Amino acid sequence: MGPAIRLPPRPRVLLPCLPTPQRGHKVTLFEKSDSLGGHLISGGAHDFKSEVRELNLWYQGELRDWGVDVCMGVEATPELIDGLEPDAVILANGSSPVMPKIPGIDHPKTLGCIDALLHEERVGRRAVVVGGGLVGCEISLDLINKGHEVTIVEALPGILSSGPAVPLPNTMYLRDAFALHKTPILTNTRIAAVEDVGAVVEGPDGRQTLPADTVIIAVGFRPNPSMAPDLRGCGYEVHEIGDERHVGNILTSIWDAYEVAHTL
Numbered sequence: 378m379g380p381a382i383r384l385p386p387r388p389r390v391l392l393p394c395l396p397t398p399q400r401g402h403k404v405t406l407f408e409k410s411d412s413l414g415g416h417l418i419s420g421g422a423h424d425f426k427s428e429v430r431e432l433n434l435w436y437q438g439e440l441r442d443w444g445v446d447v448c449m450g451v452e453a454t455p456e457l458i459d460g461l462e463p464d465a466v467i468l469a470n471g472s473s474p475v476m477p478k479i480p481g482i483d484h485p486k487t488l489g490c491i492d493a494l495l496h497e498e499r500v501g502r503r504a505v506v507v508g509g510g511l512v513g514c515e516i517s518l519d520l521i522n523k524g525h526e527v528t529i530v531e532a533l534p535g536i537l538s539s540g541p542a543v544p545l546p547n548t549m550y551l552r553d554a555f556a557l558h559k560t561p562i563l564t565n566t567r568i569a570a571v572e573d574v575g576a577v578v579e580g581p582d583g584r585q586t587l588p589a590d591t592v593i594i595a596v597g598f599r600p601n602p603s604m605a606p607d608l609r610g611c612g613y614e615v616h617e618i619g620d621e622r623h624v625g626n627i628l629t630s631i632w633d634a635y636e637v638a639h640t641l
């Protein structure tokens with residue numbers, strides 16, 4: 378009996394990695410930064426999210442065990458991919474934080490949510506976290522646990538009510554923690570500017586300034602620009618998965634990857 382899956386004659390290109398090596402495909406993974414994991418790195422930076430860090434390490438072990446060709450520090454471009462003459466390309470370029478166009482967005486006190494997670498030393502004692510979605514709330518709790526004074530500013534009537542659905546235990550835990558720590562949460566309130574004294578916000582009581590050392594922006598993510606339009610018509614399959622296709626979470630990204638991998 379012959380092999381269930383024949384090795385394709387040309388390499389398959391993958392961004393990032395899927396279960397395909399287990400099915401006999403030759404996989405090449407390109408990562409433009411010097412670390413594997415994408416948002417799993419900042420998403421697992423909190424003291425209470427060791428499982429996310431462990432998941433990232435587990436994937437890296439799988440890549441090693443399955444002999445995936447990992448090209449670190451290499452930004453995939455349409456030209457690079459085309460030169461490999463792959464049978465299929467899977468694009469998983471991820472997403473980037475949205476930074477609102479407000480006065481003071483470049484102020485030294487303003488910090489993006491990824492920077493706040495990866496460089497806690499840059500967060501001052503008094504922090505205003507703009508955005509009460511899952512990312513903003515988890516940053517807030519991590520900072521509170523580390524001794525910072527945090528105020529959460531949320532444009533909607535309630536926190537944890539935007540973005541992909543958050544499991545109930547997570548939302549209950551966060552709400553209870555904020556109640557326990559008496560964390561100020563300003564709802565129906567928007568950031569208007571960042572100034573020397575802190576965050577200028579507008580809410581039901583009008584405009585006010587929240588004194589702060591750091592104003593952390595966590596108002597959501599948008600998909601990174603896709604290479605797909607440049608690759609279509611090149612003679613190989615092109616798939617988009619994960620946050621590049623639709624900003625979601627670990628589950629939706631893995632599910633995307635699983636579905637594509639099983640059709641190759």
Ligand SMILES: Cc1cc2nc3c(=O)[nH]c(=O)nc-3n(C[C@H](O)[C@H](O)[C@H](O)COP(=O)(O)OP(=O)(O)OC[C@H]3O[C@@H](n4cnc5c(N)ncnc54)[C@H](O)[C@@H]3O)c2cc1C
Pocket residue numbers: 392393407408409410412413414415416417419420421429451452453454469470471472494512601618619620621624625626627628630
């Ligand atoms: C702070 C934070 C906390 C989160 N917490 C959770 C959580 O608790 N639970 C949960 O389910 N989800 C969480 N998420 C969401 C989850 O991390 C993402 O949905 C998931 O990581 C998306 O995976 P991805 O592979 O599509 O993109 P990413 O993780 O963004 O990875 C994309 C990768 O592609 C690389 N790249 C981009 N362009 C190129 C190119 N041209 N060439 C080579 N490499 C390139 C990037 O450097 C990056 O490493 C969190 C996200 C953030 C930001």
